[in-house]
Amino acid sequence: MSIVVAQLGARMHYAVPRILDRARFLERLYTDICARKGWPRLLRLLPRALRPPRIQRLMSRVPEGIPAGRITAFTGFGLEYVRRFARARTAAERNASFLWAGREFCRHVICRGFGKAKAVYVFNSAGLEILQEARRRGLKGMVEQTIAPRAVERVLLKAEAARFLDWEPPVEGESVLNEYCARESAEWAAADLIVCGSEFVKEGIVASGGAKDRCVVVPYGLDRAAFASGKPRRRAGPLRVLTVGAICLRKGAPYVLAAAEQLGGHAEFRMAGAVQILPKAEKRVRQHIEVTGIIPRPEMASHYDWADVFLLPSLCEGSATATYEAMFRGLPVICTPQTGSVIRDGVDGFIVPARNPDAIAEKLERLAADPDLLAAMSENARRKSADYTLEKYGERLIACFRGLHLI
Numbered sequence: 001m002s003i004v005v006a007q008l009g010a011r012m013h014y015a016v017p018r019i020l021d022r023a024r025f026l027e028r029l030y031t032d033i034c035a036r037k038g039w040p041r042l043l044r045l046l047p048r049a050l051r052p053p054r055i056q057r058l059m060s061r062v063p064e065g066i067p068a069g070r071i072t073a074f075t076g077f078g079l080e081y082v083r084r085f086a087r088a089r090t091a092a093e094r095n096a097s098f099l100w101a102g103r104e105f106c107r108h109v110i111c112r113g114f115g116k117a118k119a120v121y122v123f124n125s126a127g128l129e130i131l132q133e134a135r136r137r138g139l140k141g142m143v144e145q146t147i148a149p150r151a152v153e154r155v156l157l158k159a160e161a162a163r164f165l166d167w168e169p170p171v172e173g174e175s176v177l178n179e180y181c182a183r184e185s186a187e188w189a190a191a192d193l194i195v196c197g198s199e200f201v202k203e204g205i206v207a208s209g210g211a212k213d214r215c216v217v218v219p220y221g222l223d224r225a226a227f228a229s230g231k232p233r234r235r236a237g238p239l240r241v242l243t244v245g246a247i248c249l250r251k252g253a254p255y256v257l258a259a260a261e262q263l264g265g266h267a268e269f270r271m272a273g274a275v276q277i278l279p280k281a282e283k284r285v286r287q288h289i290e291v292t293g294i295i296p297r298p299e300m301a302s303h304y305d306w307a308d309v310f311l312l313p314s315l316c317e318g319s320a321t322a323t324y325e326a327m328f329r330g331l332p333v334i335c336t337p338q339t340g341s342v343i344r345d346g347v348d349g350f351i352v353p354a355r356n357p358d359a360i361a362e363k364l365e366r367l368a369a370d371p372d373l374l375a376a377m378s379e380n381a382r383r384k385s386a387d388y389t390l391e392k393y394g395e396r397l398i399a400c401f402r403g404l405h406l407i
Helices: 011-022 039-045 053-059 073-086 092-111 127-135 152-161 174-190 199-207 253-266 279-289 295-304 319-327 357-369 371-388 392-405
Strands: 002-005 026-033 069-072 119-121 140-145 193-196 213-219 238-244 265-271 290-293 309-312 333-335 348-350
Touching: 002 011, 002 174, 002 193, 002 309, 011 026, 011 119, 011 392, 026 174, 069 152, 092 174, 092 309, 119 127, 119 279, 127 140, 127 174, 127 193, 174 333, 193 199, 193 392, 199 213, 213 348, 213 357, 238 319, 238 357, 253 265, 253 279, 265 295, 265 392, 279 290, 295 319, 309 357, 319 371, 333 357, 357 371, 371 392
Parallel strands: 002 026, 002 119, 026 069, 119 140, 140 193, 193 213, 238 265, 238 309, 265 290, 309 333, 333 348
Antiparallel strands: none
């Protein structure tokens, strides 16, 4: 059986279509902008000095191993999506651009057709019309919910915004949020299978009205060659703590700051990712934490190797890929249950309650004071990462499809 994958962006470096192609199940990959199709292929001819971060990120959109003939990229649509998103100034405008892109992407895919495929694989908010068309044609439909449902995230962030009034602009656009939530619910109803990266995602879907018997939890995996490390033991000096991802309320930025304030000079903190908070809050963060902004993927390894510990106290995720990357680089991970991480509490790191900077500070102090524990957890994380390679992820995903007779 062959499967069409419709994917906006390079999510997890095109892991799902690469897995399916290796297993000879991929009919076609539909996407927006890809560095192997159309004019983006020419970017590699630019001198390195003329490649700003945005161009470098675009050049990294390479579905490794997938023949170019199996890839269809809607480059013009992708550029319009980038333009609309860049012009969005509020959360409501960003959500509106997501909804527009999801509908328009589906239209493009349906117009091109499904070839000889017997199933489609799509991602939340960008697959509804594809799933509905697949069902009309008698094809199987699978949707991956990459993060907890927007209905869940909405409640969590509303409460968070009330606690931290000066961190992010007020949430607006209730009608757009309602439409987003309704779109996700309709995708679950149209799908034969809902793939979840963690139990947290599955629980959120069920709480939001999705069918529990259609949900399966499939932890992710990464390219070992891209992230494996021979990282040495910790250097002398303050504990080095790294957080990767957007600096925002959803990812627990206030609690990273609170922990940094508590530890003072006993630890150094670095946050790598887009700054999505208001200037007043950003100023406070920069007083205690080094803020790098967005880092191109090829440069991330040096940041992981700078660190001794990885910290991600998120309120809402799917299964945060940065935690997998940290494990591959031999970093103990401190995170919340909502992060959807695969770490084992007390073995590869620590799972702490959400919204609890005291718990974060206590775990960091413990690791700083006990080099042997830090070294043991580092080695445990590195060894456990062997269960979360791209190959292992592929085995889990294909086994899931086979078990449900989807392939």
